[in-house]
Amino acid sequence: MSSSSWPDWACLYHAYGSAEDVPGQLAALSSADPLVRGAAVSALSGNVYHQGTRWPASAHVVAPLVVLADTPTTPDRATVVHLLHAVALGDLRDDVLPFDPTRAFAGAERVGPSDEAAVLRVLFEDEDPDPDSVADVADAVALRWAADAYRAAERHAPSFLTWLEAPEPAVASRAAALLAWFPAVPGLATALAGVGFSRCTARASANLALAFLPSPPGSGELAALTACLASTNEAVRVTAAVALARRQTTALPDEALTVLVHADDAEVAGALPGWDRSLRGHVALALRHLGL
Structure with a gap:
């Protein structure tokens, strides 16, 4: 412009x-x-x-x-x-x-x-x-x-x-957090699910954005989030479990509940760029959403 x-x-x-x-x-x-x-x-x-x-x-x-x-x-x-x-x-x-x-x-x-x-x-x-x-x-x-x-x-x-594809982790993370507020953007869920698993900060933020989308999750979203449960990165693992708890309440994988309970017990720390709430806060909300 x-x-x-x-x-x-x-x-x-x-x-x-x-x-x-x-x-x-x-x-x-x-x-x-x-x-x-x-x-x-x-x-x-x-x-x-x-x-x-x-x-x-x-x-x-x-x-x-x-x-x-x-x-x-x-x-x-x-x-x-x-x-x-x-x-x-x-x-x-x-x-x-x-x-x-x-x-x-x-x-x-x-x-x-x-x-x-x-x-x-x-x-x-x-x-x-x-x-x-x-x-x-x-x-x-x-x-x-x-x-x-x-x-x-x-x-x-x-x-x-x-x-979302920016090389700077904070840019990609903030983009995902911003996109959570614009759910009608064409291709949003696919783009969030497609963020690379090796880009941990961006992937974790994309998981949180997926957690707050209003529509039922598609197969691509579920596959990406389920795969994230096995990540060696705590933020990726925890945010995937949060997203599944919010979007897949009635068919939550056992692995996701295990991640959430462990994160709650261990008082997982930290926050992601673009998100005001801490990871621990997101875990607490997800458990409350599940009635736990």
Whole structure:
């Protein structure tokens, strides 16, 4: 996405007012200087993902971030994908997976342009703002901005599939974690099941993403997850058992239950890039899902 196809950022708002500073921050993500990149990530996070809230500019940041993540020469692509995840999903946690965007954003449907304009006027334009005047629509407007950011990411979700093959383990792992929120992407289950078994971090994250897909598992998914139960890598083994427990509850292989019980007893540690919950937390949820 070239800068010529960007929106008029000065006419958009982020958490601190005009978004005219966003293009420079996006450009800085390609800097060879890690300090410059770090400052840009901090600034963008505060601007378009401010304590979980998205803004009118947030949805427009998605496409440039996807381009950066698509570019193999972009420094620290994992951080770019992490930032994209924050912009697209805010502070949503895996408790709400499988995710139903229609239900999640239903409250945003009642928001009209005049409602958004009124909220922005109170926030950024009025010299003597009256927050009470927009109290009845402010939450719905914020939900509208969140929905716009999610839908913007959804349009680019097929690109996320290609990141599963990234050589950087953190990029592939974060891509799998991000894809769990976009279950309608064509070929998603096949792509997740096809992540190489030797790529342990990516494989484990793909297993967790498979755990949260809403549809019944296909033969390819079941074969991949079952094979992972024999992995010498603990994270791959445990996440496969978690996925089978969530998707194959009534026909759970004995090996999967054994892995889960052992992981619970041993208090398996660690977390995977892109996932807020620890492996131990996923094990606990899987056992609870089984009624244990």
